[in-house]
Amino acid sequence: MTYQMLSIKNLESGYGKMQVLFGISLDVKPKDIAVLIGPNGAGKSTLLKSIFNLVDIYKGKIVFKNKDITKIPTHELIELGISYxxxxxxxxxxxxxxxxxxxxxxxxxxxxxxxxxxxxxxxxxxxxxxxxxxxxxxxxxxxxxxxxxxxxxxxQDPQLLLLDEPSLGLAPKIMKELFRKIIEINQEGATIMIVEQNAKQATKIADKIYVLEDGKVALSGDKNILKDKRIEKIYLGGR
Ligand SMILES: Nc1ncnc2c1ncn2[C@@H]1O[C@H](COP(=O)(O)OP(=O)(O)OP(=O)(O)O)[C@@H](O)[C@H]1O
Ligand SMILES: [Mg+2]
Known part of the structure; x- marks a missing residue:
């Protein structure tokens, strides 16, 4: 089995009785930029919050560098090398x-x-x-x-950086600058998981893309998955 920076297995999480994620499984390789996309309310932010232990986790497992971190409190996760x-x-x-x-x-x-x-x-x-x-x-x-x-x-000099829609509301020029910096940070060695609504930007930086829909991974793959006809349906249909 290849060594993963982050490995999530059958994750179910949410807020009290409000379950949001239903069996999420995904892997992020060391030094990769993984991009999460999906419509509003799909559970993208909840997924990042799950990794950082800020929501209720009902089932499943989150593994960071071969260590099960599912129940580890946030401040310890920061010490282990995760920033959000x-x-x-x-x-x-x-x-x-x-x-x-x-x-x-x-x-x-x-x-x-x-x-x-x-x-x-x-x-x-x-x-x-x-x-x-x-x-x-x-x-x-x-x-x-x-x-x-x-x-x-x-x-904290993180090894895994979780970024939730950093480009939101920024003018195109500033957004480009921010993405340049994110790539720089990645090239210096940090693995990155980023939520990004702008699909075009996502393709530019992603090693791996995960498309979330209704709390599940609907599609995943490299940049080419954005050409998949199903993407349009996920964004326009459904909800
Ligand atoms: N603190 C909370 N308490 C209860 N429900 C919440 C809370 N935060 C989010 N939710 C619900 O969880 C679901 C997923 O929300 P989440 O914020 O993860 O989606 P998202 O994919 O990040 O959406 P967006 O693109 O709008 O940021 C939504 O139905 C939302 O209403
Ligand atoms: Mg969000």
Whole structure:
């Protein structure tokens, strides 16, 4: 069996009595970019939240680097090397850029280490944020806020980065810039699972695409699956 960075088997999860995912199985190879697409309400965000242990898991198994992480609390998952950028810009708007980045490393006790990592994140990916370290996050543009959200997730130097629709609401030019950075982060070694509504963008970056529909994997494959006639039906029909 090939070694997987992430392996999900028959996952059933949701919110209390509201079951959302019904038997999801998928694998993500090390260094791959896996893209999740599917109509609104399909369960894409719930899948990422399941990996990060933020929802109720009723059945199934989530394995990260050969370790069963299904019941491991979120803060331990962060320590193991998983970071998550939620849908919407969940930054701390009344904190400064620097404080936001520091929050991304809240598990790190040594101040020097946090400073060092912040320098790395800024220098290698987000030089623009470096010029705004003392600005309040609410003063940043939408694109900069999203970059900050990703930068914060990089503060723990994750091996697996979960990104929930980072491009949502961004102007095309900013979106392209963000995707360039995501590819850079991937090339530096992080495995990425990203939810992306924009199918064209998804094809550009995906090693593997999973199409979710009604809490199940409806289709999966490489970029070519977007040519599949069923995709249109999944998006237009169904719900
Ligand atoms: N906190 C919650 N409590 C109860 N039900 C929820 C909660 N969050 C989401 N749901 C429900 O779970 C289902 C799947 O939602 P989810 O957010 O995972 O979909 P999605 O594929 O990410 O959609 P979108 O493209 O709109 O972001 C929906 O029916 C939604 O109403
Ligand atoms: Mg969502």
């Amino acid at each position: 950028v939620p849908q919407g810009r969940q930054i701390f708007s009344t904190l400064t850029v620097k404080e936001n980045l520091e929050m991304g490393a809240f598990l790190t006790k040594e101040k020097d280490l946090i400073e060092k990592r912040m320098k790395e994140v800024i220098e290698s990916h987000f030089p623009d944020l470096g010029k705004k370290l003392d600005d309040y996050a609410f003063n940043l543009s939408g694109g900069q806020q999203q970059m900050l959200a990703v930068g914060r997730a990089l503060m």
